[in-house]
Amino acid sequence: MTDVLSREQRCALxxxxxxxxLVALADECLADGAPVRVLTGxxxxxxxxxxxxxxLAERFLLGDVLACRAEVEVAGQRGWSMRLGDDRxxxxxxxxxxxxxxxxxxxxxxxxxxxxxxxxxxxxxxxxEWAELAPTVVEFEELT
Amino acid sequence: MGYSGARGGxxxxxxxxxxxxxxxxQAPAPWxxxxxxxxxxxxxxxxxxxxxxxxxEDTAAAALRQAEGDPLEASHLVRAHRSTLPRLAVSEPVDxxxxxxxxxxxxxxxxxxGPQLLGRTTDYTGRLLEQPDGQPEARPHEPGxxxxxTAEQRTPRRFLDLLRKMDLVADQxxxxxxxxxxxxxxxxxxPADRSAVLASMARAETGGLVALWYRxxxxxxxxxxxxxxxxxxxxxxxxxxxxxxxxxxxxxxxFRVSEAEAIENLDGADEDRTxxxxxxxxxxxxxxxxxxxxxxxxxxxxxxxxxxxLGQLLLLTVDGLxxxxxxxxxxxxxxxxxxxxxxxxxxxxxAAEAGEGPAERVAEPAGKEC
Numbered sequence: 001m002t003d004v005l006s007r008e009q010r011c012a013l014x015x016x017x018x019x020x021x022l023v024a025l026a027d028e029c030l031a032d033g034a035p036v037r038v039l040t041g042x043x044x045x046x047x048x049x050x051x052x053x054x055x056l057a058e059r060f061l062l063g064d065v066l067a068c069r070a071e072v073e074v075a076g077q078r079g080w081s082m083r084l085g086d087d088r089x090x091x092x093x094x095x096x097x098x099x100x101x102x103x104x105x106x107x108x109x110x111x112x113x114x115x116x117x118x119x120x121x122x123x124x125x126x127x128x129e130w131a132e133l134a135p136t137v138v139e140f141e142e143l144t
Numbered sequence: 145m146g147y148s149g150a151r152g153g154x155x156x157x158x159x160x161x162x163x164x165x166x167x168x169x170q171a172p173a174p175w176x177x178x179x180x181x182x183x184x185x186x187x188x189x190x191x192x193x194x195x196x197x198x199x200x201e202d203t204a205a206a207a208l209r210q211a212e213g214d215p216l217e218a219s220h221l222v223r224a225h226r227s228t229l230p231r232l233a234v235s236e237p238v239d240x241x242x243x244x245x246x247x248x249x250x251x252x253x254x255x256x257x258g259p260q261l262l263g264r265t266t267d268y269t270g271r272l273l274e275q276p277d278g279q280p281e282a283r284p285h286e287p288g289x290x291x292x293x294t295a296e297q298r299t300p301r302r303f304l305d306l307l308r309k310m311d312l313v314a315d316q317x318x319x320x321x322x323x324x325x326x327x328x329x330x331x332x333x334x335p336a337d338r339s340a341v342l343a344s345m346a347r348a349e350t351g352g353l354v355a356l357w358y359r360x361x362x363x364x365x366x367x368x369x370x371x372x373x374x375x376x377x378x379x380x381x382x383x384x385x386x387x388x389x390x391x392x393x394x395x396x397x398x399f400r401v402s403e404a405e406a407i408e409n410l411d412g413a414d415e416d417r418t419x420x421x422x423x424x425x426x427x428x429x430x431x432x433x434x435x436x437x438x439x440x441x442x443x444x445x446x447x448x449x450x451x452x453x454l455g456q457l458l459l460l461t462v463d464g465l466x467x468x469x470x471x472x473x474x475x476x477x478x479x480x481x482x483x484x485x486x487x488x489x490x491x492x493x494x495a496a497e498a499g500e501g502p503a504e505r506v507a508e509p510a511g512k513e514c
Binding site: 006007008011012015016043044045046047048049050051052053054055056057058059060061062063064065066067069071078080082083084085086123124126127128130131132133134135136137138139140142 | 249261
């Protein structure tokens with residue numbers, strides 16, 4: 001990942017962050033009394049998962065994935081979030097953090113830090129997962 | 145012939161429902177929380193997500209608990225719930241080549257690109273029933289050192305690519321890009337685009353799809369299939385939507401899918417007999433049985449779907465809610481329809497006893513609805 005997080009990268013990492021850490025940080029963002037408006041949601045709905053299959057390169061709709069979306073305005077800056085699942089509080093908090101970071105408000109650095117932690121956590125989780133999976137790599141032998 | 149429903153019985157219906165609720169919710173056993181179901185009934189939860197057409201483990205688990213473990217009833221509950229939800233977005237096309245594999249075997253080839261990874265499976269284990277009195281003691285396990293995966297270990301090149309490199313696959317990749325059919329908005333009817341067939345199979349009842357595949361393989365329709373499996377995978381793929389402010393794709397997270405490639409030997413008179421063709425299967429969660437049946441039926445349908453019954457069968461018979469729903473409706477009162485049948489029999493008997501031969505039977509004109 002690049003040194004400076006793009007907005008999309010930040011949204012992706014906030015979509016993966018834990019509820020408690022998001023809500024706590026969003027509370028801190030709003031503690032200075034910044035005006036906040038909820039523009040959308042938080043709304044639970046479905047994202048239709050569209051797949052491009054590799055044989056004929058055709059698209060088809062695999063099914064729906066549950067997701068939650070919210071959009072807010074903090075101190076005049078719009079923030080948006082969409083997360084998998086149905087956690088409304090976490091989604092709303094992530095939207096607040098997106099607005100805070102976009103506006104380069106006081107907690108922007110903390111948000112960047114949270115994103116980096118989420119990123120590092122994912123790397124650790126995936127490394128641990130591979131440590132569990134790797135012993136199941138198999139090489140079958142042919143009978144000749 | 146007319147059909148009329150029955151009225152009344154509300155108190156009995158409520159009492160019957162109450163029996164279910166009390167026996168289920170107040171059973172003399174510890175409450176089964178959602179986490180218990182998702183952790184210990186993973187494959188069942190995955191199956192319900194697929195047949196219900198909604199990926200969310202907790203929702204599927206809650207439905208299974210409410211349905212007393214009946215996967216079809218649980219899928220029905222999930223679909224009913226899904227129908228109440230707004231559609232927030234249609235994702236960017238998922239590229240299955242981005243799948244982080246959790247399991248991957250290639251039955252057709254011993255040394256494909258990347259690892260053959262057994263992952264979490266009992267495929268090679270003897271089927272001996274275990275009946276522990278309580279939770280088994282943890283087995284001693286020393287996890288290996290955590291290490292980063294290489295790209296080849298994470299997303300190995302699919303077997304189909306190798307076949308293409310060897311120029312062994314009839315290349316039928318489309319140059320146009322038609323929008324996929326949305327079978328959740330409009331039921332697909334034959335003849336339908338392949339996208340509708342794939343979507344129908346992805347949310348088909350697993351047993352129904354496997355049964356149809358078995359029928360197809362056994363050959364009562366006269367179609368010959370010589371099929372080998374290429375890649376069979378279970379893993380995670382990213383879900384992305386367009387960011388509403390920047391217009392760029394943003395990853396919302398990952399969801400698990402099962403995927404299969406079915407390689408079929410082309411031997412038809414109008415087929416390229418020097419090459420193979422490949423069918424494709426992909427479904428929610430870990431459900432290899434379904435993905436494999438789907439891949440086999442995809443190639444079978446592309447070869448024979450328009451000349452035999454398979455295309456219709458795939459579109460019209462494998463949906464669990466459709467088929468089981470029709471079956472279950474037979475339990476509802478059919479007093480009027482059955483009385484009509486009885487009265488016809490009695491009239492024919494009366495006519496026969498009066499010495500009047502049965503009227504010559506005239507077939508209904510084709511297409512007339514009865």
